[in-house]
Amino acid sequence: MIPESLSHGQYDTVYNFLSLVIASQLFTAVFLLISLPRILARYRQAITVAIIVCGIAAYHYFRIFDSFKAAFVTKSVGGTGTYSQAVGASFNEGYRYVDWLLTVPLLLVELVAVLALARKVQSKLLIRLVPAAGLMIALGYPGEISGDNGIRGIFGILSTIPFAYILFVLFTQLSKSLENQPAGVRGTLGRLRFLLLLSWGVYPIAYLLPLLNIAGSDAWVYKQVGYSIADIVAKAVYALIIFQVAKIKSYDDDRTFAETETSLAEREHLAERRPVAERS
Amino acid sequence: MIPESLSHGQYDTVYNFLSLVIASQLFTAVFLLISLPRILARYRQAITVAIIVCGIAAYHYFRIFDSFKAAFVTKSVGGTGTYSQAVGASFNEGYRYVDWLLTVPLLLVELVAVLALARKVQSKLLIRLVPAAGLMIALGYPGEISGDNGIRGIFGILSTIPFAYILFVLFTQLSKSLENQPAGVRGTLGRLRFLLLLSWGVYPIAYLLPLLNIAGSDAWVYKQVGYSIADIVAKAVYALIIFQVAKIKSYDDDRTFAETETSLAEREHLAERRPVAERS
Numbered sequence: 001m002i003p004e005s006l007s008h009g010q011y012d013t014v015y016n017f018l019s020l021v022i023a024s025q026l027f028t029a030v031f032l033l034i035s036l037p038r039i040l041a042r043y044r045q046a047i048t049v050a051i052i053v054c055g056i057a058a059y060h061y062f063r064i065f066d067s068f069k070a071a072f073v074t075k076s077v078g079g080t081g082t083y084s085q086a087v088g089a090s091f092n093e094g095y096r097y098v099d100w101l102l103t104v105p106l107l108l109v110e111l112v113a114v115l116a117l118a119r120k121v122q123s124k125l126l127i128r129l130v131p132a133a134g135l136m137i138a139l140g141y142p143g144e145i146s147g148d149n150g151i152r153g154i155f156g157i158l159s160t161i162p163f164a165y166i167l168f169v170l171f172t173q174l175s176k177s178l179e180n181q182p183a184g185v186r187g188t189l190g191r192l193r194f195l196l197l198l199s200w201g202v203y204p205i206a207y208l209l210p211l212l213n214i215a216g217s218d219a220w221v222y223k224q225v226g227y228s229i230a231d232i233v234a235k236a237v238y239a240l241i242i243f244q245v246a247k248i249k250s251y252d253d254d255r256t257f258a259e260t261e262t263s264l265a266e267r268e269h270l271a272e273r274r275p276v277a278e279r280s
Numbered sequence: 281m282i283p284e285s286l287s288h289g290q291y292d293t294v295y296n297f298l299s300l301v302i303a304s305q306l307f308t309a310v311f312l313l314i315s316l317p318r319i320l321a322r323y324r325q326a327i328t329v330a331i332i333v334c335g336i337a338a339y340h341y342f343r344i345f346d347s348f349k350a351a352f353v354t355k356s357v358g359g360t361g362t363y364s365q366a367v368g369a370s371f372n373e374g375y376r377y378v379d380w381l382l383t384v385p386l387l388l389v390e391l392v393a394v395l396a397l398a399r400k401v402q403s404k405l406l407i408r409l410v411p412a413a414g415l416m417i418a419l420g421y422p423g424e425i426s427g428d429n430g431i432r433g434i435f436g437i438l439s440t441i442p443f444a445y446i447l448f449v450l451f452t453q454l455s456k457s458l459e460n461q462p463a464g465v466r467g468t469l470g471r472l473r474f475l476l477l478l479s480w481g482v483y484p485i486a487y488l489l490p491l492l493n494i495a496g497s498d499a500w501v502y503k504q505v506g507y508s509i510a511d512i513v514a515k516a517v518y519a520l521i522i523f524q525v526a527k528i529k530s531y532d533d534d535r536t537f538a539e540t541e542t543s544l545a546e547r548e549h550l551a552e553r554r555p556v557a558e559r560s
Contacts, residue, residue, distance in 0.1 A: 008370075012425075016374045023339055023382060027332050034313065034328050038321065075367065263322045263396030263533075 002091050003217035005084040006072055010221045017228040018065045022058055028236040029054035032243060038261060040253060043246035046114035050239035053103045053110065057235050060099035067092045096227060097141045103235060105133040108166070111192070114242050116249070117177050125177075128169050136162040140207065149211050156207055163204075167197065182252045185245055192241050195233065202230035282371050283497035285364045286352055290501045297508040298345045302338055308516040309334035312523060318541060320533055323526035326393035330519035333383045333390065337515050340379035347372045376507060377421045383515065385413040388446070391472070394522050396529070397457055405457075408449050416442040420487065429491050436487055443484075447477065462532045465525055472521050475513065482510035 006014070032051045036044055071091035072083040108129040112122055136159050143155030170193055178186055206226030209219045251258035286294070312331045316324055351371035352363040365371075388409040392402055416439050423435030450473055458466055486506030489499045531538035538547065 012372060012374050015372065016378050019340075019343060019375065020378045020382070023336050023378070026339070027336050027382075030335060031328060031332050034316070034331065035325075038324065074370070261321050 002071070002085070002093070003220050005082045006217055006221070007082055008074075010217060011072060011074075011083045014068060014221055014224045015065075017225050018061060018068060021228045021231055022061045022065060024232045024236045025054040025058035025061060028239055029058065032239060035243065038250075039243070039246040040250040040257060042116055042253075043114060043250060046110050047239075047243055047246055049106055049110045049113060050242055053106045053235055054239055056102050056106075057099060057231060060095050061231075064092075064095050067095065093144060094141070097137060097144065100137045101134060104137055105130040107196075107234065107238065108133055110239070110242055111196075114245050114249075115177055115181065115189070121177060125169065125173060128173075129166055132162040132165050132169075135159075136166070140203075144207065152207075153211060156204065160204065163200070170196070182249065184248045184252070188241065188245050188248065192238070192245070195238060195241065199230050199233035199238070202226055202233070206230065282351070282365070282373070283500050285362045286497055286501070287362055288354075290497060291352060291354075291363045294348060294501055294504045295345075297505050298341060298348060301508045301511055302341045302345065304512045304516045305334040305338035305341065308519055309338065312519060315523065318530075319523070319526040320530040320537060322396055322533075323394060323530060326390050327519075327523055327526055329386055329390045329393060330522055333386045333515055334519055336382050336386075337379060337511060340375050341511075344372075344375050347375065373424060374421070377417060377424065380417045381414065384417055385410040387476075387514065387518065388413055390519070390522055391476075394525050394529070395457055395461065395469075401457060405449065405453060408453070409446055412442040412446050412449075415439075416446070424487065432487075433491060436484065440484070443480070450476070462529065464528045464532070468521065468525050468528065472518070472525070475518060475521065479510050479513035479518070482506055482513070486510065 029051045032047055032054070036047060036051075039047060067089075068091055070089040071086055073086045074081050074083045076082075109126065112125050112129070115122075117125075139155055139159035139162070141155075143152040143159075146152055146155075174193070178189055181189065203226075206223045209223045209226070212219065251261065309331045312327055312334070316327060316331075319327060347369075348371055350369040351366055353366040354361050354363045356362075389406065392405050392409070395402075397405075419435055419439035419442070421435075423432040423439075426432055426435075454473070458469055461469065483506075486503045489503045489506065492499065527541075531541065
């Protein structure tokens with residue numbers, strides 16, 4: 001539940017983390033938008049989705065930030081006292097779920113799009129991944145807004161089922177598609193899958209913090225920090241790795257493009273990575 | 281610590297400097313964004329990072345500015361009196377650290393990216409510089425938010441260790457890479473390194489001002505002005521020099537590009553700067 005009051009340090013910690021997420025998402029989106037011409041057109045769908053995901057996240061964090069600022073006020077001068085819940089305003093936790101309901105399925109679209117698979121294979125993957133992602137978020141929400149730890153636990157378990165299914169699809173069906181990717185891409189995509197597992201794994205931990213009997217306001221502050229870090233990794237860092245994949249694939253597809261985009265020193269390195277038979 | 285009250289002159293000084301930083305960062309970013317097509321594609325990564333750095337800084341200064349305006353209020357009419365800390369709001373010094381945590385590692389990425397080194401050399405430099413930069417900022421924060429001068433001093437010293445390491449890498453390992461750069465670039469990059477040393481040197485001075493026994497509010501105002509000037513030099517001025525390097529390298533790499541981009545008079549000047557043997 002939302003704590004009755006926060007210490008000055010707790011207030012500033014949440015405040016600074018929420019602001020850090022805004023800056024990270026917003027400027028990752030700007031970076032990718034400016035960098036769009038630096039990959040081939042065929043990979044721009046994936047990066048456009050990445051820009052949208054970071055943009056949607058930045059929008060929701062502006063709202064979460066404003067909601068937080070309105071929800072807690074201090075009566076002391078100079079911010080040495082505590083912050084208490086304000087009359088007539090309350091922190092809206094639901095925003096996060098609205099954000100995730102839109103962005104989490106799109107994160108999977110992003111991953112599949114950058115592979116540039118055959119249309120049929122792509123549809124087969126997305127028809128499994130996207131509804132599972134939506135279900136995962138929808139099942140988490142009733143637990144999040146409930147003050148009852150039992151209900152929180154039950155919905156936590158329910159939403160783990162589609163999460164496990166997503167991982168199953170990513171680690172079995174997607175693996176087959178990875179075999180046809182260039183060598184440099186295969187490694188990066190393998191790491192990306194683990195990053196997804198790692199960063200998505202932070203959400204259930206933050207979600208379950210209130211069950212661990214940590215004193216009310218501390219658990220709540222850790223949960224906010226946990227969600228913030230997880231959102232930065234799962235969206236912004238993830239997007240930058242997808243961009244890296246798109247760049248490697250662009251250079252691989254089109255040598256002339258690679259030459260305008262890279263310096264001589266960088267090209268020598270790219271050439272070294274190719275099998276000897278392929279070098280021109 | 282944040283002073284209880286500011287004189288009218290002190291309030292205006294901080295206000296004007298914060299606003300100056302917003303204008304500098306925002307319009308350096310806009311200038312570079314418009315100028316992006318005026319360098320070769322291979323150097324656009326460096327300038328894109330520079331745009332992002334200035335953008336992130338502008339975002340945080342908007343927040344710092346708002347926080348400052350909310351934290352101090354005057355009860356007098358016509359602004360002749362003093363400003364006191366407002367009830368229910370406090371100036372959030374932490375913002376600067378959130379900003380630096382994102383921008384300082386990126387400033388080093390910017391420097392390495394414009395050199396367009398072989399990927400391997402680049403990774404070797406970044407794997408040393410980026411974590412050291414993050415550590416430097418993270419270690420400064422506990423001292424900054426502490427009211428205790430002893431704690432401020434200890435964390436100041438701790439954060440000097442990664443700073444010294446960064447300088448060591450820049451002045452030894454980077455020097456080897458500079459030898460392969462064109463003559464005009466070598467000089468500019470050497471100056472850039474000194475600019476970095478000079479502007480980064482302002483931060484510890486501003487950080488340590490509260491230790492110098494200057495009367496509370498004066499020390500605080502000087503610290504704000506010091507951080508503001510340092511941020512303009514280290515981000516905006518630095519970005520413009522990086523852009524200059526990217527331009528020289530672009531002209532050097534591609535004579536046809538140089539001819540469309542420069543006037544006859546400029547070209548003659550560029551030709552004079554090249555070693556006689558190279559002139560065409």
